[in-house]
Amino acid sequence: MQKSITFKNATISFSDVGKGTAVVLLHGFLENATMWNTVVPHLSQRNRVITVDLLGHGKSDCLGYVHTMELFAETIEAVLKQLKIRKYILVGHSLGGYVSLAIAQKNSTKIKGICLVNSTSNEDSEDRKNLRLRANKMVQQNFENMVRMSISNLFEPQNLSKFKKEIDFVKTEALKTSLQGYIAANEGMRIRKKNNGILSENNFKKLIVFGEKDPVLDFKTSIKEAKTTNSEIVVFSGGHMSHIENKDELISTLQTFIKRC
Template sequence: MILEYKNADIFYTDEGKGTAVVLIHGFLENATMWQNITPELSKKNRVITVDLLGHGKSDCLGYVHSMELFAETIAAVLKQLRIRKTFLVGHSLGGYVALAFAEKHPQKIKGLCLMNSTSNKDDAERKTLRTRANRMIQNNFTSMVRMSFANLFGKKSSVLFKAEMEAALHEALQTPIQGYIAAQEGMRIRPNRNVILAENDFKKLIIIGEKDPVLDFETSLEEAKKTNTELVVFPNGHMSHIENKEELITVLQKFVKKL
């Protein structure tokens, strides 16, 4: 389905009945990343997936897609569907978007899950890397995206999940350069949102990979502890929906059960 938001088309899906659950993909991903998760969750829940601006079938809006702007597109979809309260599950970038949504609309949240994501802001090194990537991407899009994806999987996972990795890479390569740049800039300027986890009383969950090459494991442990957030640790890397699919489905089914 398509929603028009500020003259941009936003693509979303809506399946099942019951408690509303919004699944928000990560950087260079789109709603297809949830194709093995949605059928299971939608058996007892109403599952919505959204293509974020500049990803999948959704248009771009300028060259800075802030987390707040992404979040408002989610809010617009929920308004169109007349959904008043929901669970949010965000993978990586999707987690940053979920936090921005929760900051603006805490009363609409039943629960928030950061999946291979964090409420911390970028450190100086990561900010520099994002700026550098945006300079390089215009002339080296395919090679840079390939390299980025290869770095998300460990050696073992690269062999075990080769077909899934290639499918995810194929989707990533469909992302427009403008979408890449706008999301990187949005992530670079996002604030620390530890307080959103620490001070709200909705259900909270952080899912991390012990071998995640993107997020420091010890930092994630400390984040969960200081924000009083439930923590689930998987043994693999950044792509839990691929590397730990069955375990993830079980964890999410439990998380979105009625309070």
């Protein structure tokens, strides 16, 4: 059941299921809390699982025209404060991983563990920064086509037909993102800074999960990042959408990680 709080006059939608260790699941760009629908039932058997719609996504409002990682983080902190949760594990997919790192930057003592799923503590390359600028211009001309194409491009090509039903659902949910939410989040990701130190300088448990054929994150760079930040690594065979392409493996990996935190 979705609940909500008001943060700076914006509605922030979230869910809170189960009892035990608090696990906060943060979705990626153009996603919302529904991306965790197949994960929550497994994790909530032994844990308290919180999912949040990030600003401009799902049922959460926008808050201005640039959603920085720090602003996203403030909204998550407001939800956790409302729920009186003091210690927690963060699991972030893509954009959700960037937000997780921003939360840890302010509140590292509250973090029991961080799992970056198809995400990184590195900043965007110059090419990707330029790509985000172009996307923010193009999306104003043809929002639906841009969103549909963006989602398809996240999967390993051979998985497009295999997971057609799931991909259609992702696209339907993605189209619920407002134009303002798209641009504000994309700009926030473009200007975010490198955040390796959050992982390398803290003693909480760290795990980086990535797809060997991820079209967004370079495989070799991800391997190097895990080593330099003293993070555990798990490599799946798919692309950027591990919760679909490698669903069972991801659930098992998260269950093991949570137990170790």
